[in-house]
Amino acid sequence: MRKIQEGDHMANRAIIYRLYPTASQKLLLTKTFGCCRFVYNRLLSVQQERYKNGEKHLSRTHANNFCNRQLKPAYPFLREVDKFALTNAIYHLEDGYQRFFKHLGNFPKYKSKRKAAKAYTTNSTNGNIKIGEQYIKLPKLGRVKAKIHRKPKDDWLLKSATVREFGDGTYQVSVLFEYEETPVSPVPVTEEQVIGLDYKSAGLYVDSNGKCQNMPGYFRMAQKELAKRQRKLRHKVPGSRNYRKQQKRIARVYRHISNQRKDYLHKLSTATAKQYAYVCVEDLNMRSLSNKGFGNGKATLDNGYGMFLFMLDYKLAEHGGKLVKVDKFFPSSQICHCCGCRNPEVRDLRIREWICPDCGAVHDRDTNAAINIRTEGMRLLAA
Numbered sequence: 001m002r003k004i005q006e007g008d009h010m011a012n013r014a015i016i017y018r019l020y021p022t023a024s025q026k027l028l029l030t031k032t033f034g035c036c037r038f039v040y041n042r043l044l045s046v047q048q049e050r051y052k053n054g055e056k057h058l059s060r061t062h063a064n065n066f067c068n069r070q071l072k073p074a075y076p077f078l079r080e081v082d083k084f085a086l087t088n089a090i091y092h093l094e095d096g097y098q099r100f101f102k103h104l105g106n107f108p109k110y111k112s113k114r115k116a117a118k119a120y121t122t123n124s125t126n127g128n129i130k131i132g133e134q135y136i137k138l139p140k141l142g143r144v145k146a147k148i149h150r151k152p153k154d155d156w157l158l159k160s161a162t163v164r165e166f167g168d169g170t171y172q173v174s175v176l177f178e179y180e181e182t183p184v185s186p187v188p189v190t191e192e193q194v195i196g197l198d199y200k201s202a203g204l205y206v207d208s209n210g211k212c213q214n215m216p217g218y219f220r221m222a223q224k225e226l227a228k229r230q231r232k233l234r235h236k237v238p239g240s241r242n243y244r245k246q247q248k249r250i251a252r253v254y255r256h257i258s259n260q261r262k263d264y265l266h267k268l269s270t271a272t273a274k275q276y277a278y279v280c281v282e283d284l285n286m287r288s289l290s291n292k293g294f295g296n297g298k299a300t301l302d303n304g305y306g307m308f309l310f311m312l313d314y315k316l317a318e319h320g321g322k323l324v325k326v327d328k329f330f331p332s333s334q335i336c337h338c339c340g341c342r343n344p345e346v347r348d349l350r351i352r353e354w355i356c357p358d359c360g361a362v363h364d365r366d367t368n369a370a371i372n373i374r375t376e377g378m379r380l381l382a383a
């Protein structure tokens with residue numbers, strides 16, 4: 001997970017750690033999630049009320065002041081939790097409003113207790129967040145037991161931390177760092193450094209060497225187990241303690257699948273970025289394939305390719321390479337890669353193999369498309 005910032009050569013990177021809070025820490029976490037939701041919803045109704053009365057929309061700062069001056073005195077329980085979490089919840093609402101004002105998103109919605117994600121973000125100041133040997137220190141919570149599988153580099157600056165609870169009752173913290181990017185000199189574009197990939201909706205892709213890359217069927221493998229657990233759920237009373245327990249067991253299966261997939265995609269993208277510097281792909285509608293799927297649950301199950309490209313993008317850049325995006329209107333499947341003529345009949349998706357009417361070459365639909373994507377990518381790199 002990484003975001004390049006504008007301006008200087010600063011880059012962001014997050015490390016995710018699994019947390020093992022104690023019972024009292026869990027209680028405080030639940031309170032914090034609840035308070036964030038409370039503040040968010042209150043501010044949303046305040047803003048709506050102001051709009052109805054013809055009053056000006058409160059800015060981020062004013063909304064935060066409102067929370068400190070009006071809400072906190074009226075609801076003292078808000079003072080029990082991390083103050084940055086509340087501020088960030090308010091900023092989050094404001095971001096939603098700004099997207100809405102710019103017609104980039106829907107009107108912000110109220111967060112429901114049952115459906116809303118259990119998460120909050122806190123900021124780093126004066127060493128209030130620290131990564132220890134087997135713990136992470138967080139504001140208000142103190143030391144929370146954690147699995148420290150990786151440490152940040154010495155020159156990474158800790159910016160913020162986002163704590164999450166998942167449906168299966170597990171916790172994680174995503175710690176965000178900022179660091180100065182050391183510029184990598186670009187790898188020269190040579191034949192063996194470039195590969196083309198053609199997206200395959202059922203699997204992952206077919207590459208320009210004719211290799212077909214599928215996603216292992218983790219979901220299919222887990223389906224039996226999932227069906228068994230869901231059957232058990234039907235025999236329990238909705239809302240009861242046992243029902244909720246069973247729901248967690250189901251969520252655990254989903255999270256396991258999601259972790260397996262992420263792990264697989266990380267290995268595949270690392271290997272690809274080691275072998276090639278330039279990977280050419282079609283610029284598909286990445287909104288639907290976006291990296292939303294870093295969370296848990298069913299939504300992640302369908303966008304393996306989008307997640308793969310996201311990982312590939314930054315891994316290639318780290319090695320001085322690049323993910324080259326070819327225009328989505330480029331007719332990659334219709335061009336014969338041998339003679340360059342165009343065969344519009346191939347538009348029909350049912351045609352898996354075809355013979356070029358001009359030069360007589362026999363083409364596998366996907367491999368031919370991948371080769372054309374690679375050729376077009378090389379043209380773009382040379383330009």
Ligand SMILES: [Zn+2]
Pocket residue numbers: 336337338339340341356357358359360361
């Ligand atoms: Zn041809």
